[in-house]
Every structure is written in structure tokens, then in C-alpha cells.
Amino acid sequence: MTAVRRERILEQLRADGGRVTTARRALVTALLDADEHVTADDLAATVQAAHPDVHRSTIYRTLDALERLGVVEHVHLGHGRAIYHLSDEAHHHLVCETCGFVVEVPEQLFDDLATQVRSQYDFAIHPRHFAIIGRCGGCAAAPATASG
Amino acid sequence: MTAVRRERILEQLRADGGRVTTARRALVTALLDADEHVTADDLAATVQAAHPDVHRSTIYRTLDALERLGVVEHVHLGHGRAIYHLSDEAHHHLVCETCGFVVEVPEQLFDDLATQVRSQYDFAIHPRHFAIIGRCGGCAAAPATASG
DNA sequence: TTAGCTGCAAAAGGTTTGCAAATTA
DNA sequence: TAATTTGCAAACCTTTTGCAGCTAA
Numbered sequence: 001m002t003a004v005r006r007e008r009i010l011e012q013l014r015a016d017g018g019r020v021t022t023a024r025r026a027l028v029t030a031l032l033d034a035d036e037h038v039t040a041d042d043l044a045a046t047v048q049a050a051h052p053d054v055h056r057s058t059i060y061r062t063l064d065a066l067e068r069l070g071v072v073e074h075v076h077l078g079h080g081r082a083i084y085h086l087s088d089e090a091h092h093h094l095v096c097e098t099c100g101f102v103v104e105v106p107e108q109l110f111d112d113l114a115t116q117v118r119s120q121y122d123f124a125i126h127p128r129h130f131a132i133i134g135r136c137g138g139c140a141a142a143p144a145t146a147s148g
Numbered sequence: 149m150t151a152v153r154r155e156r157i158l159e160q161l162r163a164d165g166g167r168v169t170t171a172r173r174a175l176v177t178a179l180l181d182a183d184e185h186v187t188a189d190d191l192a193a194t195v196q197a198a199h200p201d202v203h204r205s206t207i208y209r210t211l212d213a214l215e216r217l218g219v220v221e222h223v224h225l226g227h228g229r230a231i232y233h234l235s236d237e238a239h240h241h242l243v244c245e246t247c248g249f250v251v252e253v254p255e256q257l258f259d260d261l262a263t264q265v266r267s268q269y270d271f272a273i274h275p276r277h278f279a280i281i282g283r284c285g286g287c288a289a290a291p292a293t294a295s296g
Numbered sequence: 297t298t299a300g301c302t303g304c305a306a307a308a309g310g311t312t313t314g315c316a317a318a319t320t321a
Numbered sequence: 322t323a324a325t326t327t328g329c330a331a332a333c334c335t336t337t338t339g340c341a342g343c344t345a346a
Binding site: 162167168169187188189204205208209229230 | 334335336337338344345346
């Protein structure tokens with residue numbers, strides 16, 4: 001079934017006038033196989049395990065192409081680092097500022113907030129693009145250190 | 149009145165065992181005079197207008213010291229860029245992904261969300277540290293471009 | 297006097313870009 | 322064939338760091 005999704009994505013690239021190359025095939029495969037929260041670096045490592053010549057810049061350019069097609073999204077978790085995932089796995093990220101643990105929460109949790117913001121501020125939030133920082137239960141007693 | 153606030157902040161530095169220097173005085177003044185949403189670069193420019201020798205690294209180190217004292221906070225707006233503001237002006241930031249316009253909203257808007265997240269996920273959100281991305285009313289019709 | 301700051305230069309970390317060669321459709 | 326991608330190297334941007342000299346308390 002992953003194979004079908006993979007072909008569908010590659011076909012989207014072609015339909016957009018793009019080419020399907022070894023590097024792109026490998027990246028799409030890596031995205032489909034990935035756990036959540038993969039960085040560009042993680043993806044590069046996965047791709048390079050099978051295709052050592054694929055350069056990081058190709059990873060970034062392909063991710064950019066896929067993002068323009070709406071296939072993937074990236075989210076900033078802290079500092080400069082971003083994570084990438086398929087758009088259909090959309091959710092929000094809560095990141096513990098102490099231990100870095102990432103909690104995924106459903107989008108609907110933001111529905112009320114989104115409604116209020118839309119009516120009061122004429123602003124349509126799309127809050128997936130940044131993580132929400134806070135403290136997980138386990139760290140609630142410990143002092144904060146890393147945040148970004 | 150700004151002068152009083154300035155002295156109070158400088159005194160906090162002293163109380164912490166720190167020194168009050170020309171660079172630090174100038175930076176605190178710049179923070180107090182600043183509009184919202186100043187970057188480290190903006191602050192450096194303001195400080196350097198009066199004190200050309202003050203180096204960017206000093207700006208960062210002083211901002212860091214002030215942040216450890218709880219006097220300022222920084223928020224990530226996109227890409228690597230962060231903005232700084234005084235802690236007592238705490239609020240959330242909605243950033244339009246199309247035009248970059250920043251809307252400030254009160255913290256209380258997040259109260260319900262925070263309550264839900266705490267009870268359902270045992271996670272205490274502190275959502276000021278990242279901006280919320282979306283689309284402002286004016287750009288609602290236009291296609292998205294810049295996001296970060 | 298001495299702990300704490302400073303400017304400088306250099307590096308780090310993640311991402312982007314110019315280019316000529318290679319490849320896809 | 323013509324347009325698109327690629328690898329490489331170098332650049333970019335913001336932030337951090339090591340260090341020796343300077344300075345506030």
C-alpha cells in the first residue's frame with residue numbers, strides 16, 4: 001500500500017512538469033517509511049544509506065518541491081531545526097522545553113481557538129507550522145533549561 | 149517613567165552579580181524604546197547608532213542575561229529569526245504567512261486550550277515561545293508564499 | 297583586586313544558491 | 322531536444338564561542 005502512495009506522489013511530481021529521479025524516488029520512500037518527526041538530516045541519512053551520492057541540497061530542493069505540491073509540510077520544533085512529514089498526517093506538536101519530548105495532538109483541539117481568532121481578529125490560524133512549547137508531566141517538577 | 153523602569157532593570161542585573169556597562173545600558177534603553185517585534189539585529193542597530201563599537205555578540209550575550217533574569221523573552225517568528233520583548237508585555241503572536249503582518253493577541257485566548265491540554269495530555273503549554281502561523285484577513289484571497 | 301564584560305575573529309548549524317554536467321520526458 | 326535535476330562547493334544568516342584585554346564594583 002505504501003507502494004501505491006509512493007507512485008501517486010511521484011505522479012504528482014510528473015503532473016507538475018517535474019521529473020522523477022532516483023533521488024526523488026528514494027526521498028519519497030524515506031518519507032513514507034519514516035517515523036514522525038524526521039529532520040532533513042534524518043531523511044538525508046536514510047536516502048544516503050541506499051544512494052550515497054545524493055546530496056543534502058537535493059534533499060532540501062525535493063522537499064521544497066513536495067511542499068509546493070502540498071504533499072509534505074515542515075514544522076519548526078525549536079532553534080533552527082525543522083521536521084518534515086506528509087500533509088495527510090497533520091497534527092500539532094507540543095514540545096517539552098525541558099526534555100524535548102514531542103506530544104502529538106489532534107487538530108480539533110484548536111478548533112475553538114481558531115473560531116475565536118477568526119471572528120475577533122480576522123485571522124485564519126494554521127498553527128501547524130510551529131510547535132507549541134511547554135512542559136511535559138514528567139518534567140513538571142524539574143527546572144527548565146533548553147527551549148530554543 | 150521609562151527611566152525608572154530602566155534603572156529597575158539595571159538594578160536587577162547588579163543584584164544578580166552582574167555589571168552595568170555602557171553596552172548594557174544602551175541595550176536596555178533600546179528595549180524600552182522599541183516597538184514590538186524587534187530582532188537582535190534591530191536592537192544592535194539601535195544600540196550602535198549611539199555606540200558604534202558595541203558588537204553583536206554583546207547584544208546576544210546581554211539579551212541572554214536579561215532572559216535568564218526573566219526581564220525579556222524571545223519568540224520565533226519564522227526561519228531562524230527571533231524577536232525580543234520585555235516579559236511584562238507578554239502576549240501571543242499570529243503571523244500572516246503571506247504578508248508577514250503580526251497580530252498580537254492576549255494570553256487568555258489560550259486558556260481553554262491550555263486547560264484541555266493539561267487534563268488530556270498532562271502537558272503544560274507555554275505557547276508564547278513560537279508564533280502561530282496563518283493568514284490575515286487582507287491576504288485571505290491571495291495565494292500563500294512566504295512562511296518559514 | 298577580581299569577577300564579570302567586551303570586541304574581535306572564527307565557527308557552528310541549518311539551509312540556500314550558482315554552475316556546469318547529467319538526466320528525464 | 323529541451324527543460325529539469327543533480328552534485329559540488331561556496332555562501333548565507335542568525336547565533337555562539339574562545340580568548341585576551343578592559344572595567345565595574
